[in-house]
Amino acid sequence: MTEFIYKERISNISSLQLDINNIRRPLFEKTFRYSSNGQKFKLTDVQFMKYKRNLVLERFNTMYGDVSYTWLEIGFDFSVNTRVSEILFKLKRNLIKIGVPINGFVWLIDKGDLYGNMHFHLLVAIPRLDLKGKTLPDCLKLKFKNKKIHSSFVINKPKMIAYLLKKEIYFIGKRKRVYGKSRNIITTEPNKNNSKTYYTN
Numbered sequence: 758m759t760e761f762i763y764k765e766r767i768s769n770i771s772s773l774q775l776d777i778n779n780i781r782r783p784l785f786e787k788t789f790r791y792s793s794n795g796q797k798f799k800l801t802d803v804q805f806m807k808y809k810r811n812l813v814l815e816r817f818n819t820m821y822g823d824v825s826y827t828w829l830e831i832g833f834d835f836s837v838n839t840r841v842s843e844i845l846f847k848l849k850r851n852l853i854k855i856g857v858p859i860n861g862f863v864w865l866i867d868k869g870d871l872y873g874n875m876h877f878h879l880l881v882a883i884p885r886l887d888l889k890g891k892t893l894p895d896c897l898k899l900k901f902k903n904k905k906i907h908s909s910f911v912i913n914k915p916k917m918i919a920y921l922l923k924k925e926i927y928f929i930g931k932r933k934r935v936y937g938k939s940r941n942i943i944t945t946e947p948n949k950n951n952s953k954t955y956y957t958n
Contacts, residue, residue: 758791758792758793759789759790759791759792760789760790760791760792761787761788761789762787762788762789762790762797763787763788764785764786764787764788765785765786765788766784766785766786767783767784767785767786767801768782768783768784768785770782770784771784772784772928772931773931775928776928777928777929777930778868778873778875778927778928778929779868779927779928780925780926780927780928781803781806781925781926781927781928781935782803782928783801783802783803783804784802785801785802786799786800786801786802787799787800787801787802787805803926806926806935807925807926809944810865810926810935810936811922812944813863813936813938813942813944814863814865814918814921814922815918815922816942816943816944817861817862817863817880817882817918817938817942818914818915818918820861820882820941820942821860821861821882822914822915822918824885825884825885826860826882826883826884826885827882827883827884827885827886827910828880828881828882828883828910828911828914828917829848829880829881829883829897829908829909829910829911830878830879830880830907830908830909830910830911830917831844831848831877831879831880831881831899831906831907831908832876832877832878832879832906832907832908833876833877833879833901833906833907834874834875834876835874835875835876836874836904837901837902837904837906838901841864841877841879841937843901844877844879844899844901844906845859845862845879845881847899847901848881848897848899851896851897851899852883852896852897854896855894855896857883857884857886858883858884859881859882859883859939860882860883860884861881861882861938861939861941861942862879862880862881862882862938862939863879863880863936863937863938863939863942864877864878864879864880864936864937864938865877865878865921865924865935865936865937866927866929866935866936867924867927868925868927875927875929878921878924880911880917880921893908893909893910
């Protein structure tokens with residue numbers, strides 16, 4: 758267990774001066790202490806945000822990583838939509854038609870290496886689908902306002918999680934979320950009381 762000690766500013770710039778759609782620059786540093794041995798360690802605000810995001814990814818993998826679940830990977834650019842909820846609503850409506858619920862989901866913001874386009878990675882866990890071949894059913898081929906949305910089955914779940922864990926934290930605007938999850942995914946983080954468990958929405 759760890760205990761939060763204090764936070765100090767390490768940069769004289771404000772969040773309003775950060776570069777939009779670029780890797781986030783640290784502004785603060787937080788100091789924690791291990792309860793077991795009293796040793797202190799520090800994390801910048803960016804490192805801590807990445808730590809919290811990766812907790813969500815790892816928890817998703819723990820909950821839905823076995824063969825009882827099928828994962829869908831959905832990717833779309835900001836030019837298609839900047840609201841994950843609208844894409845999830847469309848997917849959920851399509852799944853209802855074949856009687857399949859959404860068990861859980863996680864998403865994060867990324868930036869393309871080739872063209873520098875900002876986009877979403879969305880992982881959705883559903884009950885195991887036994888389908889012939891690897892072709893995506895028509896109900897899982899998504900479009901939004903006539904723009905095609907990438908969607909596919911995740912064949913190698915550990916490889917996908919490992920890929921997303923390495924992603925950087927990007928700044929897309931003040932108070933703009935860069936990752937998210939379904940409410941049923943709960944994680945435990947460092948805190949002053951060493952016992953509080955809370956959502957990392």
